[in-house]
Amino acid sequence: MVFDTTAIIKKALTECTGTADIQLTDGGEHADLASTVAFGLAKQRKQAPVKIAQDIVATLKNNKDLADQGIAVEAKGPYINFVFGSAYVSAAVKAATQPGYGSFPKKDTRITLEHTSANPNGPLHVGHIRNSIIGDTLARAFRKAGYRLEVQYYVNDMGRQIAIVVWGFDHLEHTRHEGEKEDAYIARVYIEANREIENDPGITQQVDKLMQLVESGDPGTVKKFRTVVSRCLDGFAVTMKNLNVKHDRFVWESDFVRNGDTKRIIGKIEKLPQARHEENLLALDLAEFGFANKYVIRRSDGTSVYAARDLAFHTWKSVNFDRAIDVLGADHKLIGAQLQCTLKLLGEKAPEIVNFEFVSLPEGSMSTRAGKFVSADDLIAEVTKQAFEEVTTRRPELDEDTRRSIAESVALAGIRYDIVKISPEKSTVFDWKEALDFERQSGPYIQYAHARACSILEKAGTFAECYDLETGQEITLAKEIAKFPGVIEKVVAELRPHLLATYAHELADTFNSFYHYEPVLKSEGKVRDRRLTLVLAVQNTLKESLETLGIDAIRTM
RNA sequence: GGGCGAGUGGCUUAGUCCGGAUAGAGCGUUAGCCUCCUAAGCUAAUGGUCGGGGGUUCAAAUCCCCCCUCGCCCGCCA
Numbered sequence: 001m002v003f004d005t006t007a008i009i010k011k012a013l014t015e016c017t018g019t020a021d022i023q024l025t026d027g028g029e030h031a032d033l034a035s036t037v038a039f040g041l042a043k044q045r046k047q048a049p050v051k052i053a054q055d056i057v058a059t060l061k062n063n064k065d066l067a068d069q070g071i072a073v074e075a076k077g078p079y080i081n082f083v084f085g086s087a088y089v090s091a092a093v094k095a096a097t098q099p100g101y102g103s104f105p106k107k108d109t110r111i112t113l114e115h116t117s118a119n120p121n122g123p124l125h126v127g128h129i130r131n132s133i134i135g136d137t138l139a140r141a142f143r144k145a146g147y148r149l150e151v152q153y154y155v156n157d158m159g160r161q162i163a164i165v166v167w168g169f170d171h172l173e174h175t176r177h178e179g180e181k182e183d184a185y186i187a188r189v190y191i192e193a194n195r196e197i198e199n200d201p202g203i204t205q206q207v208d209k210l211m212q213l214v215e216s217g218d219p220g221t222v223k224k225f226r227t228v229v230s231r232c233l234d235g236f237a238v239t240m241k242n243l244n245v246k247h248d249r250f251v252w253e254s255d256f257v258r259n260g261d262t263k264r265i266i267g268k269i270e271k272l273p274q275a276r277h278e279e280n281l282l283a284l285d286l287a288e289f290g291f292a293n294k295y296v297i298r299r300s301d302g303t304s305v306y307a308a309r310d311l312a313f314h315t316w317k318s319v320n321f322d323r324a325i326d327v328l329g330a331d332h333k334l335i336g337a338q339l340q341c342t343l344k345l346l347g348e349k350a351p352e353i354v355n356f357e358f359v360s361l362p363e364g365s366m367s368t369r370a371g372k373f374v375s376a377d378d379l380i381a382e383v384t385k386q387a388f389e390e391v392t393t394r395r396p397e398l399d400e401d402t403r404r405s406i407a408e409s410v411a412l413a414g415i416r417y418d419i420v421k422i423s424p425e426k427s428t429v430f431d432w433k434e435a436l437d438f439e440r441q442s443g444p445y446i447q448y449a450h451a452r453a454c455s456i457l458e459k460a461g462t463f464a465e466c467y468d469l470e471t472g473q474e475i476t477l478a479k480e481i482a483k484f485p486g487v488i489e490k491v492v493a494e495l496r497p498h499l500l501a502t503y504a505h506e507l508a509d510t511f512n513s514f515y516h517y518e519p520v521l522k523s524e525g526k527v528r529d530r531r532l533t534l535v536l537a538v539q540n541t542l543k544e545s546l547e548t549l550g551i552d553a554i555r556t557m
Numbered sequence: 558g559g560g561c562g563a564g565u566g567g568c569u570u571a572g573u574c575c576g577g578a579u580a581g582a583g584c585g586u587u588a589g590c591c592u593c594c595u596a597a598g599c600u601a602a603u604g605g606u607c608g609g610g611g612g613u614u615c616a617a618a619u620c621c622c623c624c625c626u627c628g629c630c631c632g633c634c635a
Contacts, residue, residue, distance in 0.1 A: 023575065025578095027578090028578070028579095034577090034578085036616095039577070043615085049615080076578080077578075078578090079578065119635065156635060159634075159635045160635065161634085162635095281633060291631095292559070292560080293631055293632085298633085299633040301633080303633090305633070305634080305635085306634075306635050307635095329629090330561080330628080330629050330630080331635095332630090333629075333630065334561080334629095334630055334631065337561090355562085357628075358628070358629065365628090365629095391597095394597070395595090421571090422569090422570075423571080426562090427628050427629080431569085433584095434584085438597055439584080440597085440598090441570085441582065441583040445583095445597065451595070452594080452598085455595060456594050498571090502571065502572095502582090505583090506582090515598080516598075516600085519593075521594045522593075535594095556595085
């Protein structure tokens with residue numbers, strides 16, 4: 001592992017200024033790291049910042065730690081700039097050529113990460129897969145950071161939506177179209193059933209009855225719910241596989257009713273001072289924590305609501321894991337906060353929640369019920385078709401199977417990258433033009449840089465690894481490579497996977513520049529060796545980055 | 558009405574938590590680069606009152622206050 005330059009510099013600055021809290025900023029083109037302590041000390045020392053910076057630099061020039069690591073110090077006006085030397089660069093490149101670069105030692109912390117958890121009443125659409133891709137990328141980053149992780153899908157198998165689907169199967173004419181996916185078929189029944197309910201509100205009572213039956217464990221009704229949900233999940237599995245998204249466990253909501261956990265948690269909640277009863281109705285008054293509305297736990301007909309089952313689920317997580325992380329859409333912010341608050345009142349660990357904002361269509365919000373959505377399957381199919389055309393244009397000499405395979409990887413890269421590169425707190429409007437664009441700020445662009453590196457290495461044959469870099473382009477690239485482990489750490493610490501997307505793009509960019517300026521295969525001797533070593537380091541770092549993003553690091557395209 | 562999130566060139570966006578050097582990118586437009594390692598590429602040019610107004614600070618896209626616009630939420634739905 002590369003030594004921690006930040007810590008060394010902070011320590012040196014603390015020693016010579018007496019200031020404990022040292023902030024380092026990115027030096028941009030001036031330096032690798034920079035300090036602005038001189039500004040803050042100006043008033044205190046009654047001296048000009050420029051003078052202070054000069055004095056500090058004079059002291060730091062004699063610092064042994066900095067000298068040992070080859071970190072150069074220089075004052076530029078009031079700024080104190082640090083430039084990493086060849087020892088740092090060599091060590092970074094050497095580390096980056098190793099398999100698994102950027103991985104951290106195994107940790108004992110057991111984490112559960114829940115993502116997607118869409119209601120099984122229709123196919124996953126482009127909004128749901130934002131959840132899947134953020135979640136899956138985070139999961140990959142956590143594993144790379146050494147954590148023991150279990151990824152879960154919480155199956156909402158007893159909600160009103162499912163009851164409506166079950167009602168539809170019982171009362172409506174329906175046949176599955178030839179070759180139709182199960183989840184798409186379920187959506188048709190769901191949409192049709194909702195239309196019927198609009199025309200005849202009396203149906204609502206029949207749906208309520210179904211919900212009571214399933215809660216009480218009526219075998220026939222339970223079986224119907226299970227069947228419908230399972231069929232829909234079979235459809236989801238295909239979509240998830242195509243998106244390279246993996247879940248380790250599917251947790252069924254109804255299990256928490258059947259095993260008695262929900263009843264037990266309701267019993268505990270009843271004893272909380274915030275509990276409010278009105279006959280059978282049980283709700284929590286969380287006004288003291290800033291929640292204006294009452295948090296209903298049990299209906300007046302005695303059945304539990306989603307919140308109660310969710311509390312039981314999260315209590316189970318609290319018992320079995322050290323940390324729980326939930327990836328939830330913006331519409332779940334309030335109930336997520338209420339859940340956290342209630343779990344704390346119960347003395348359980350509250351989950352950490354990663355929120356993301358909505359994806360809408362140009363014509364407005366998506367709605368499964370109204371049939372207004374772009375399904376993930378359609379997106380994958382369209383993008384793959386486009387990718388196949390691109391591959392065929394660029395590489396007509398390849399056989400069809402190879403082109404097909406490359407197209408699938410490119411499509412996956414396009415979709416996953418497009419979604420993960422955007423900060424989760426930004427709401428977006430789905431745009432076909434952007435989804436089908438494979439240029440520059442895209443997943444395929446990064447794959448291309450990787451394939452290019454692979455191609456060079458393949459043509460090079462064997463070479464002696466050499467870590468003594470010289471030119472500015474070489475050193476810039478090496479320093480970019482060196483950032484990778486830090487990026488993984490930051491993604492995990494801040495739960496922000498888009499940082500990795502940004503990094504991978506910057507690395508690909510830096511490599512492309514290098515590629516056009518510094519000939520590798522045509523250089524000779526030591527120069528050729530060190531550039532090939534650098535290409536190997538880039539290739540490996542890009543590969544690790546892509547795989548952590550859930551994108552295939554294909555060797556040719 | 559209340560709560561949360563967002564507002565950065567024509568379009569999409571990074572940076573905002575933790576204030577510092579000329580606000581980074583991509584698309585678009587314009588002009589170059591394949592007898593040379595994959596042109597899904599590279600080099601330039603173009604384009605920015607960082608929603609608006611106050612304030613704090615040596616220094617504000619970033620912190621504080623007010624306002625505007627958009628999205629989401631505020632159910633005995635999930």
